[in-house]
Structure formats: C-alpha cells, structure tokens
Amino acid sequence: xxxxxxxxxxxxxxxxxxxxxxxxxxxxxxxxxxxxxxxxxxxxxxxxxxxxxxxxxxxxxxxxxxxxxxxxxxxxxxxxxxxxxxxxxxxxxxxxxxxxxxxxx
Amino acid sequence: xxxxxxxxxxxxxxxxxxxxxxxxxxxxxxxxxxxxxxxxxxxxxxxxxxxxxxxxxxxxxxxxxxxxxxxxxxxxxxxxxxxxxxxxxxxxxxxxxxxxxxxxxxxxxxxxxxxxxxxxxxxxxxxxxxxxxxxxxxxxxxxxxxxxxxxxxxxxxxxxxxxxxxxxxxxxxxxxxxxxxxxxxxxxxxxxxxxxxxxxxxxxxxxxxxxxxxxxxxxxxxxxxxxxxxxxxxxxxxxxxxxxxxxxxxxxxxxxxxxxxxxxxxxxxxxxxxxxxxxxxxxxxxxxxxxxxxxxxxxxxxxxxxxxxxxxxxxxxxxxxxxxxxxxxxxxxxxxxxxxxxxxxxxxxxxxxxxxxxxxxxxxxxxxxxxxxxxxxxxxxxxxxxxxxxxxxxxxxxxxxxxxxxxxxxxxxxxxxxxxxxxxxxxxxxxxxxxxxxxxxxxxxxxxxxxxxxxxxxxx
Numbered sequence: 140x141x142x143x144x145x146x147x148x149x150x151x152x153x154x155x156x157x158x159x160x161x162x163x164x165x166x167x168x169x170x171x172x173x174x175x176x177x178x179x180x181x182x183x184x185x186x187x188x189x190x191x192x193x194x195x196x197x198x199x200x201x202x203x204x205x206x207x208x209x210x211x212x213x214x215x216x217x218x219x220x221x222x223x224x225x226x227x228x229x230x231x232x233x234x235x236x237x238x239x240x241x242x243x244x
Numbered sequence: 245x246x247x248x249x250x251x252x253x254x255x256x257x258x259x260x261x262x263x264x265x266x267x268x269x270x271x272x273x274x275x276x277x278x279x280x281x282x283x284x285x286x287x288x289x290x291x292x293x294x295x296x297x298x299x300x301x302x303x304x305x306x307x308x309x310x311x312x313x314x315x316x317x318x319x320x321x322x323x324x325x326x327x328x329x330x331x332x333x334x335x336x337x338x339x340x341x342x343x344x345x346x347x348x349x350x351x352x353x354x355x356x357x358x359x360x361x362x363x364x365x366x367x368x369x370x371x372x373x374x375x376x377x378x379x380x381x382x383x384x385x386x387x388x389x390x391x392x393x394x395x396x397x398x399x400x401x402x403x404x405x406x407x408x409x410x411x412x413x414x415x416x417x418x419x420x421x422x423x424x425x426x427x428x429x430x431x432x433x434x435x436x437x438x439x440x441x442x443x444x445x446x447x448x449x450x451x452x453x454x455x456x457x458x459x460x461x462x463x464x465x466x467x468x469x470x471x472x473x474x475x476x477x478x479x480x481x482x483x484x485x486x487x488x489x490x491x492x493x494x495x496x497x498x499x500x501x502x503x504x505x506x507x508x509x510x511x512x513x514x515x516x517x518x519x520x521x522x523x524x525x526x527x528x529x530x531x532x533x534x535x536x537x538x539x540x541x542x543x544x545x546x547x548x549x550x551x552x553x554x555x556x557x558x559x560x561x562x563x564x565x566x567x568x569x570x571x572x573x574x575x576x577x578x579x580x581x582x583x584x585x586x587x588x589x590x591x592x593x594x595x596x597x598x599x600x601x602x603x604x605x606x607x608x609x610x611x612x613x614x615x616x617x618x619x620x621x622x623x624x625x626x627x628x629x630x631x632x633x634x635x636x637x638x639x640x641x642x643x644x645x646x647x648x649x650x651x652x653x654x655x656x657x658x659x660x661x662x663x664x665x666x667x668x669x670x671x672x673x674x675x676x677x678x679x680x681x682x683x684x685x686x687x688x689x690x691x692x693x694x695x696x697x698x699x700x701x702x703x704x
Contacts, residue, residue: 149474149484156470156485159264160492167271169586169611172497173593176459177333178270178280179493182263183466184287184336185486186343187310188294189473192480193350194309195300202350203302207309209346214313215320216340217291221284222321223332227597228270228277 174227181220187213248296255293256482262286263486267493273606290482313339326598327558330591331384334458337465338377344370344468345435351475352416352431359475364413366471368438373464375442380458383451390451402444409437445513452632453512455591456501460509463494501587507648531666534684536693539660540700546623549573550615552583552651553595556629556664560690563602566628569694570604572701582608583615583625583651585633616652625656627677629663629690635675644673659683662690 167175190213194206262282269279291310295303317336324332348367352360382388412434449457466487473483502509543549551570557563570580582604588595596609610618619625627634630651637643638650653659654677661678663685677683686693 145479149479152481152484153470153488156488157492160489161496163264163267163271163489164493164496168273170593170596171271171273171276172501173329173591173597174276175270176462176494176497176591177329178267178283179466179490180333180337180340180462181280181287182267182283182486183340183462183469183490185290185483186340186347186469186472188290189347189469189476189480189483190343191291191294191306192297192300192476193347194302194306195297197302197350199353202353203305205346205349206302207305209343209350210306210309211313212339212343212346214310215317216336216343217287217317218314219317219321219332219336219339221280221287222318223329223336224280226321227329228280
C-alpha cells in the first residue's frame, strides 16, 4: 500500500473506532464515571507497546535513552491505571456481595 | 530461531476486541469488575507478544524499564488512599502522555517520511497532556495552590507559546532532509514549547474544574497514542484503535462532566473559576453553631433524614461512621436517603465509590435531580463536608456559581452542616447556605463528629 492509501485506511479505522468509543461510553451511568475514566486511562496504556517497539528498534544512544524513559512511563501508566481501576471497582463488588448476604430489608 | 512474528497481528486484534468488551462491561455496575480484568489480560498478552516484533533489540533495557515503571505504578497505586484516586488518575495519565511524546521524539529522530506530521501532532498532544496532568496532579495533591493562577496577558502568552510550538513543529515536518543541525535544535525546542503550553493552559484552571480537565487530558493521551501508532514505519493498529477509542470516549465523558457542572469547556479553560469574587453582595445573617447532642435529638425525632456528602467526608474518611449513623437511624424507623451531587468530591462518582466501600446500599443513593424534589418534606438534611454543591448562590445571577445545578438542601426544615472550620469551598466562593435561618453549623472533623452523633443517638 502506498502512503495515501494507508492514510485513508487509517481514516476509515479511526472513524469506526471513534464511533465505538462513543457508543460504549454513552450508556454509562454517572456512578461509573470515575472507574471508567480510570479504565480508559489504563487502556491508553497500550502506549507501552509502542514504547517497547521504539526502544527495541532504537539505534543511537539518544534514541535508546528516550525510549527507555518511554518504556518506564508507559509501564507506570499500565500498572498504575490497572491497579487504580481495580481498587475502585473492588468496592462496588464488595458492597454488592454484602447486599446479597444481608438479604432484603 | 523460528519466526513467530505472524502471531502479533491476530493477538493485537484479539486485544482490541477484549478492550471493547472490557469497556462495555465496565459500563454496568454488576459486570464492571470483570471488565477491567478482561482488558488487563488482553494488555498483558499484547505486551508479551510485542517482544516477538521482527528486528527488536535492547531486550534487557525494555525489561528493566518495565520493571521500574511497573513497580512504581503498582506501589504508588496500591499505597494511595481512596481519597487520592483522582490525582493518581491524573498522574498515570500524564505518564502515558509523556510516553507518547517520547515515542514521537524517537520517530522524528529517525527517518522522516510522509507520516512525520502525525508524529509531530502526537508529540505536541502527548507533551501537553503530560505537563498539564502533572500540574493537575500537583494541584489536587495540594503540593501546589489549587486556586487558579492568573496574570495579565495570560491568554495572549498562551496563544503565542502554542503558535511557536506549532511553527517549530511544522519546521520538523517541512525540512525532512534529516540535517542533524536542524533536527537537533528544533526538536528540543518543539517539545519544550509544547510542555510549557501544557503547564500554562492548566495554571488558570481552578481545583473545582479539575475532573473535567483530567478527563480531557485522558482523551488527549488517547489521541496522542493513536497518532504515534500510525507514525511508525509499520503502523501499530492496536495503538491506533485503542487510542482513538479512548480519545472518543474520553471526549464524550469530558462533555458529560462539564454538563453535570453546567460549565462550558470555554468557561473551564478561560473562566479562571473562583479567581474573582463577586462584589456588592452582602450576605445577611450569621453562622450559628450547634452541639452534637442537640443534633442527635433533632435526628432522633425526625421522620426523614437526607445526607448530602462531599469532599470533606472523603478527606476525613468518615464514610464508615456515616454508614453506622445510617444503620442507627434506620433501626429507629427513620427514613435515610443520600443526596449525591454528580460532581461531589473531586470526580464524578467519587461519593458513590466511598459509600459503596462503607457498605451503603445502592438503593439509598439518589441523583441530584431525583432528590431535589424531596428536600421540601425533609426534617433534617446533614451536609457532610459538602460546600459548593449545596451553595444556593448558584441561583443568584452574578455569582460565579450561577447556573450550576446544586442540591437544594436549603428547602428542608433543618440543615446541619458538618464542617472542619469556617473556610470556603474548593471553588473559593462564600456559601449563602451557612447564613440561612434554618442552617446550623456543627464544627469538627467529620469522622469524629459523626462518631459522636452515633454514640449520642445510641444513648437516647
């Protein structure tokens, strides 16, 4: 594929992905806004994959240094984003179980 | 060695599929927790399979970087208290933006081709998101004054910095000969300007608007990641799609939050909310303090009590005591409801999370619009550490809060405000509610005070 075809392919993909993101979020109740913001924060942690590739293909020391920083930052984004989201959602889970154990009031 | 790189694309496709499923599950309370696990497993596999990328070297550096960054992220996220979650989201989002900016820099240092304009755009967005998120983090963490920081000619300077960043960026695209001197000078300048703009655009934003800003930077980082993914010589579509999904979802989330606060985005970024005080308004009346025992009696003989929590409850970690108070009151046959303002706390849903942690059932929590119809017939409203979200000044034209939908607690027969001191709310605006005839102030640490209330009620 040449660059122009590539650009249009990307545009098609971008359009569909944007629509997907919009639709998935539009049904979310207010109470889940915080975990969801955190969850989408985790998902853009896929930047780690890009950082790994950038560092892995780096040749000069400067590129390696920047790539190393990118991997550190990306890895922190992924793990931190996951743990924060997990911790927030855990509370919803626990309270749900408590409710069931307590039975109807 | 056998070439296993053919598995990369199928795995990336599966990753995207699970990300979408994960997000969808996260949008319902019952399936939310499994949602993040789906996304997490997908992310882990995507990371592992990336090691198979053809031509990849520096494996040791990659592994060390993952251990350092991952270790920091894990420990920081595990150790922080629930009240600190909003700034952690800001911090980790900023790091993602920083990673995206670094990737752009590497792409721009390498062979320049038709897609370098994408790397430049990704770089500027990533750098702005990084710098802005760090400022948001510092403000929320209290390591920096949360009030808006303004100075004369601010918007002119901001625009100038952005324009300079764009100009240096376009030089990077237009002079692709790869002349080391040009790149060597322009590239650092470009990123410095982008970082500076990120700092400058966040400085005038007040603490009350931070959730909106964090959400927007979250969308920014998503977009930067997508642009970076496409700027590679071999485009990485996992990054492109995941990034765009976050960009779109984050933008919608940002607009929803702004709408919940009745603030337009222009207002958020240029309004310097809370920086200016309205003049010529004299609040009538005085603040009237009250004792715990009197409040306990008032509660004991009420038919219906509504609790309106705010950030103060989160700071004092009072949610457990509040749950006890609810139980004590309900045992006496008193109806207890919670009034949840969508932006109470530092993030939408903050209160829901804390109350869920303490074990308060979902069916006790009511949205602003729902509960506003009920205050008129309510005997006692307990305002626990909320301020701006219950400020009737929002109904008065000219107030900086004007137009923001608030909890109309002042319509109840009695309003008890639990508050640490006489200070103002996060928005820095005087609260009319505290001076109303039917309002009493109960000063002290929320956790301690609610604990005393529970004890007093048990004795009655």
